[in-house]
Amino acid sequence: MRALEPEVFDTVFAAIEPLLPVHAETHPLGCHRPRVPDRDCFEVMLVHLVTGSSWEDCERLCGNKVSDTTVRARRDEWEEAGVFDAVAQEAIAAYDKIIGLDLSEVAVDGSLQKSPAGGEGTGKNSTDRAKLGWKWSILTDAKGIPIGWTIDGANRKRLADLGIHDAVIAKKRKRGSPAPAKKLPMGLRWPVERTNSWLSNFGALRRNTDRKTKHRLAQFALAVTFLLAAKLIDWRNRWSPGCVPIR
Numbered sequence: 001m002r003a004l005e006p007e008v009f010d011t012v013f014a015a016i017e018p019l020l021p022v023h024a025e026t027h028p029l030g031c032h033r034p035r036v037p038d039r040d041c042f043e044v045m046l047v048h049l050v051t052g053s054s055w056e057d058c059e060r061l062c063g064n065k066v067s068d069t070t071v072r073a074r075r076d077e078w079e080e081a082g083v084f085d086a087v088a089q090e091a092i093a094a095y096d097k098i099i100g101l102d103l104s105e106v107a108v109d110g111s112l113q114k115s116p117a118g119g120e121g122t123g124k125n126s127t128d129r130a131k132l133g134w135k136w137s138i139l140t141d142a143k144g145i146p147i148g149w150t151i152d153g154a155n156r157k158r159l160a161d162l163g164i165h166d167a168v169i170a171k172k173r174k175r176g177s178p179a180p181a182k183k184l185p186m187g188l189r190w191p192v193e194r195t196n197s198w199l200s201n202f203g204a205l206r207r208n209t210d211r212k213t214k215h216r217l218a219q220f221a222l223a224v225t226f227l228l229a230a231k232l233i234d235w236r237n238r239w240s241p242g243c244v245p246i247r
Helices: 006-019 038-051 055-061 068-080 083-098 190-200 213-236
Strands: 107-114 132-140 146-150
Touching: 006 038, 006 083, 006 213, 038 055, 038 068, 038 213, 055 068, 068 083, 068 213, 083 213, 107 190, 132 190, 146 213, 190 213
Parallel strands: none
Antiparallel strands: 107 132, 132 146
8 A cells, every 4th residue: 555655654744734723722821731743643544544444443553652532633623624625636736737637538437335334425335235335426537647526426427417518428338249339448437447446445435434424525535645646756756766656
């Protein structure tokens, strides 16, 4: 998992740190216990995102440096400040500036995942014996780079209402059936499906136990940020001896 690489972690936290809200000291004598560093809280958030383990287990995996209660409170603060959305948009803008988005084609696809704890934005998963699940829908450029997403979980794409009239809906052809008169290139489909596969590697997205939509959106934005940070590092190192970028 590239997100656990120290260089990727350091890069993402360096982008997040300037966005964090300034903590206001409220004790009149300044006698509070020392505030847990944001970096330690972010480490637990990352382990939770990657593994999908409980917050208590992630606390232990990170050496009990910070309690799970403190981490969740810090996460809530950052969500209210819009930190996760801001860093994801910054990562997309950085990718566009350094490498360049390919908007000659864009693709939209959804992915259904487990959500055993239920809560907002969940429902019966038609592909998993009607067990509780959630769905993300993602928009990517021609190379599969995420540029927009939602987790509202609609089962229809109302493209015409959005003014999109020339969309191509890719469908799988049944074995033995004749090929359609107008063949559609599969290249329009596989980049976004590959991106869904990348995102499904994050345990907290694959089996989400949060019960609020804002928490899921924050995790999704953070996953996108880590994906793009790893790609930007690979781009920087593309001429380094022994460097083999992940395709």
